[in-house]
Amino acid sequence: MTDTRADVLIRPATEPELRHLPDWAMSGPVTTVAFERFGGEVDARNYRPEWTWVAERDGRIVGHALWWGQSDASRPATLDLLAADPELSAPEVVGAALIRAGVDAFGAGPALEFNVDVAPGWADDPGAVAAVRWREAAAHGGGLSRTTERISFARSSTDPRPPRSTRLRFVEAPDERFHELFAQVATGTLDAHTLDMVASEGVQALADDDLAFYRSLPGKREAWRVAELLDGTTVGFIIPTRTAYDASISYLGVLPDHRGHGYVHDLLAEMVHVHHDDGQDRIVGTTDAANVPMRNAFARASFSVTRVRIVHAQAGDGAEGDAAGLA
Template sequence: MTLTFRASTTADLEALLAFTTSEPVAWTGPDRYRDEAAAHNLRPAWSWLALRDGVPVGRAIWWGGADADVPATLDDVLVPGARDERERVTIAAGLLRAGAASFGATPEWIVDVAVDWRDDPAAVASVAWRAAAASAAGLPRTTERISVAWTPDAGVPAPRRDLTFRTGDDDEFLDLFARVTVGSLDDHTRATVARLGARGTAADDLEFYASLPGRREDWRIAVGADGVTRGFVLATRTAYDAAVSYIGVLPQHRGNGVVDALLAEALRVHHAAGEPRVVGTTDAANTPMWRAFERAGFGVAKRRIVFDH
């Protein structure tokens, strides 16, 4: 038996789209693939096939922005042709390693699951083999995140009278990103600080969030009546929805309801622009942030498992 891994070509499209699964995880169906490919978010060079003796047995589909040189996330790995669980892990890990070598980067792998996925043995098993493959391919860190969504019928929270909001330049946001890493409950932030330090993490965050769709002037800094900065919030967009992409409260001001005011400001920004839906995510372990989303009228839409390094 010979396993090979390669990027797809336009001639592979039907073979790529022939893959299906009954596993209770999100995956990319033919219609979505064609729509995303038309938007240049999915590309043949980012859609890989695993072949056993020349026959397709697995696929991996990475996603990226239309202007990106490398993909941002791995969104779909299916291995229906595996003979057993061990081979499934081997094939999936091989796809990840081959793609990463080609891209010169190892994007995080996102697996969307149902809100109650832990009560479903099939979902638990689906996450387990993916976690094993991710670890074998250099993505050993697993984080469960909660995806939330707000619609206007939930209402826009009232503003706090003791806070005002303004914009800021890159240097100010760089400083704020670094300052809020202290005591962060976010798993990605803690891991990045361990690798890059607070300033390196701040530079990484600034570059990433500046690359997202949305208006730069919708990044807001909260200032108290005493003129002291309390925190900041980034009202941005995903490829599909308006979003609250980052909320940071300075350590000395945590526990005073500033997070609620920041969320409310982001919702006012998006509501004024007529957005019909606003989304956000937080680590499942970050209970304070999760509760803040609930207080602001967000409901849990799904959970996602993120494999990263």
């Protein structure tokens, strides 16, 4: 247990506290956990009391940090919800203590992340700006020091499908080949996670981390494909997998020598067809706000912007959980 100040106690939640989060924890300008799935997540042990931290003052809960993980995992992966009682004068102080308590308790492992989801026009809403800013201060104070703004997209099977490529073919390949490709696409990337990982640990560590991370996601490993020209020249690769809830444009990469020729559209179109042909109605994807080519590709493939995701992560390692489009 950790004290933030003399009058606030940070501790793990009890089962009843987890199941009955206060109204202020489940509302506000920052997107919170969908009520209709919350109970199922608790039942499936994606949310657990030992992964949920509360701030208590005078016997009353004044803050929550709700972490999510796979049902068979020994530690969580992402902080889904950080909330504070509106009466708190310094929510960033309590929030930082809640995050730090979890980070310290969960121990070594893949980098932990805190995803803050807001509406696309959040920067014009003073309430949303305030909610984002105190959570950013809390994340940095709690040890999640790398912040990236990402744009989330989605499409459904009723949206027009982009035409499939006539200049590329898509072939299966072993893990060793994808490991090589993860390293190769790092050159000249616009992806913030990739740049950070290469700078701190090197390109081979990046490839190790990426391969392990995408292998761990839900979805079919046999759907991974290497993209080739008709003469056999490798252009890039695609990794269509899943989030916990939807089919996902998890990763696509174009090799440095082949960028600038629009292959991102061919790769994304193939992933759309793979998922819809597999019976998936909804497909989601996320890319860094700075990655303009990937954002344009999503728009051209009839994806719509659904939210902005501000990702706070431990710096230096760990893959991000949504699409890492490298155009």
